[in-house]
Amino acid sequence: MERPTKVGAPGALARAAKPALTVLPFLILFLCASLLPDWMMKVPQAWTVPFIDWTNAVIDHLREDALFGLFSFRDFTRWIAELITWPLALVEGLLVSGFPDFGIPAMPWVMTAGLCGVLGWALRDWRLGTLAAGCVAYMAIFGKWELSMITLSVVLVAAPIAGSIGFLLGIMAVKKPWFEAVIVPLLNVLQSLPHFSYLIPIAVFIGVGHKAGTIATIIFAIPPMARLTILGLKGIAEEIREAGKMAGCTRFQMLWMVEIPAARQALLVGVNQVIMQCLAMVVIASFVGARGLGHDLLFRLQSLKIGQALESGVAIVLMAIVLDQLSRAAAEKQPSHLADNVSWLARFPFLSAAIAVCGVSLLLSAITPYASVWPDELTLSTAPLWDGLVDWITLYFFDPLQYFRDAMLLYVLIPVRGLFQQIPWTAMVALVAVAGWSLGGVRLALVVSGFVLFIAFAGFWERSLITAYMVAVAVMLCVLIGLPVGIWASKTDRRAKMAKLWCDTFQTFPSFIYLIPVIMLFKVGDVAAISAIIIYAMIPIIRYTVFGLRNVPQDIVEAGITSGCTERQLLWNIRLPLAFPEIMLGINQTIMFALFMVIIAAFIGTKDIGQEIFRALTFNDAGKGLVLGLCVAFMGLTADKLITAWSAERKSRLGLA
Amino acid sequence: MGDPKIACRNLWKLYGPDPVGFLKRHDGRPSIEAIRAQGYISAVRDVSFDVMPGEILVVMGLSGSGKSTLLRCLSRLVQPTAGEVMFEGRDMLTASDSELIELRRHKMGMVFQNFALLPHRTVLENVAFPLQVRGTARQERESRARDVIELVGLKGREGYYPRELSGGQQQRVGIARSLAVGPDLWFLDEPFSALDPLIRKEMQDEFLRLQKVLNKTIVFITHDFDEAIRVADRIAIMKDGAIEQLGTAEQLVTRPATPYVAKFTENIPRDRLLSVRSVMASTSPRKPAKDAIRADALLASIARQIVTTERPIDVVDDEGILVGTLDRGTYIDALYDQEPAR
Ligand SMILES: Nc1ncnc2c1ncn2[C@@H]1O[C@H](COP(=O)(O)OP(=O)(O)OP(=O)(O)O)[C@@H](O)[C@H]1O
């Protein structure tokens, strides 16, 4: 009789063969590196395509000569920048600076705090109200009032503008298929472009300063809204649309009375995204001179005043939490009916409360000036506390930290970097092309190898490899830490909820914030950069692991339990394999996050592509900034395309799609 | 009898890469094998029928047999591949967008399988929605909406949002909405399938009560034969997009046109469906006996009499004139689907 294992053997071999074949060309090229001719090892100088010069030529043309009728492109951009100053001045006037020309003071801080409280209460409950009011009060009491209100004004001006533009783009894309075909790939690239790449063209066309920062913020926040609008409108049940048609809606009525309201929730999630992106960007836009908390933070970091930097960082974090919670609550809020014949007060409780808040705070400010502007002499500062902490850490942990840092460098980073630098560029292209081909056919192979070839011929292969190595190390460590944490957190409801809360919270922090603790611990350099990346990029892997493990179909798990699996067997034989496609999507996100962070980490002295972009920013070299940004975006998109293709195939094979 | 309210002739709806060209290549009537072989899906296949004013036509079939697609072709929510649809003698397929909008605003109503309520609107606003769309003033549309809401028994819930209602209540809102404009032609796509049996029964009663008052022309989809028997004037049975047979419930059961229909109707409780007339034997005219039964009585209602009477029982029509006789053997055969012994 034939043994069953023998029957299974060829299948197992065939299954192992495919991945093996995929990496085979890569391995051959990599192992035979010493035999390869030079041009296959390093991208020859002569092959560099002058993408940068071309881009700069276009930009120069736009800047100097392009005429639209009566004005040049540059006039046009300046004019837009001029336009933005009006709403900015209005909101800023309301919140902090007042309108001296008209003798109108700014809103008293009690009023701002009270109104935020009422808003939180209206959107969710009194707890959110307290949080919102408390955080606003914190800004006043801890001396961050002016800075935080300036930052808030930028967000309040930029978010609606970015949101509306993204919304319109999204609607166009849904209504016109050709427009969708154009804009979706563009959105993909724009959303993987590093923050700095947005800043350089802005600096070129508009100059530096607060309004340039605002405009960069607006542009940066458009793509997520457009994408979520498309997603939301496409997600409407066909039956609802048909109900609209049967009611006899015209196309316009359909859009405004049926589709947009039905997609309300997804659109509000988009608004939440826009607000958070605005906050993240306005912090980074301080590099082109946006004022506010980000500017303060940047300044303190540059002068290595860690305590004060942490103080600003905390203010930014609090602002992020409040903005996120408020906009999230707005998205989650469901309408519910009112009893009949209730009084005006019960019908409009929040409006009444808001009016009361305004009245009381105006009265208070008439009685005591403390209610309108928090006096300097009563301002508290947490900086000494933070400085104490930093000193304490330096005192007690200097040696272990130093040791850790050196060990990391010596035994992990330098060897891995060496390994990466030995990879022939042709091997990399081969790997990506073959992987693309085996996962998604010729089309995918062409797309991803196109991405890699662009990076190769743009002339920054070496730098890109350094970026790739840092991302690779960081992602590896993220998986090593994040996966067990995720598995642990998925065990009970309570832990899963906690994990989600932490992930949600940490994800709202502007990425720049994550540099503060690592500078505190490791000063500058690769170890610091990689630590920052790890902290930031850990979020998605944990989130997706928990999500994937908890969403394994319950009946399959029960089938496992009834066949007598132990907890461990359940995990290894059922939960993990079924959750694996989802976990891979988490790793995909981790790579994206890592790429974003690695560029920002240029601020603490890395030697990769980010550093080049950083330099381009200093020299206002928009062409270089854009091309390098594209290199980064294409790295991310290569990973993204391959992983999502793999995950989709795997999911459909497991019947989870 | 007059003109049909809605009629379709040789209606086709194919899904696939090039449905129109495919139909042309096969002279407009490809076989089901040809359709399958070329990877097309035949959602509606050469369907023709008339629906008379005030009639309820029920369309039945298994899941995927094309019922919804047929309905959507009639209302032109999907564009048929070929054929014609005539509404009150007007060709629906050549109607322009604005004509369609006019038709839907005034003449047609539709109830959806999954309710399709607008989540952001209250019950009142949902029901008033078709009126709002056609530009009725607020006062008027709200008072009209309140009337229909009362008609479907939802008075007092006007301010609720759909998610605050149970499934049965939501479907009542769907029904009210489709009735708000006072349509002549009413499409119902499995209106009660999503409801549990008790509520479904209740809603069917409600529906029949409403129809008594409103007397609309109705195309009603279901895959539940009991439901079909309760509401239908005529029933169409669909398979793979084509209508296998169209007739009264009795005809389908007693004279199935195809083996499929026979199989489909096999498990129907016949005693509640068949009338004495459909199974009786004819006889020569004479004076009927005293214990004669009515020709339109259902078999179930005479069971006791058949069991207790030895001889064939006389059958009379509405005027009391003898029209036939019924004996025990024929009765049993009819109930248990035997060819009557002749
Ligand atoms: N947009 C579409 N594209 C491709 N195929 C479709 C499309 N719509 C329907 N079909 C196919 O047409 C056939 C008929 O579908 P239809 O929805 O009309 O069935 P049904 O009888 O209403 O089924 P159910 O009882 O499940 O509602 C099915 O095989 C379906 O897969």
Ligand SMILES: [Mg+2]
């Ligand atoms: Mg259907």
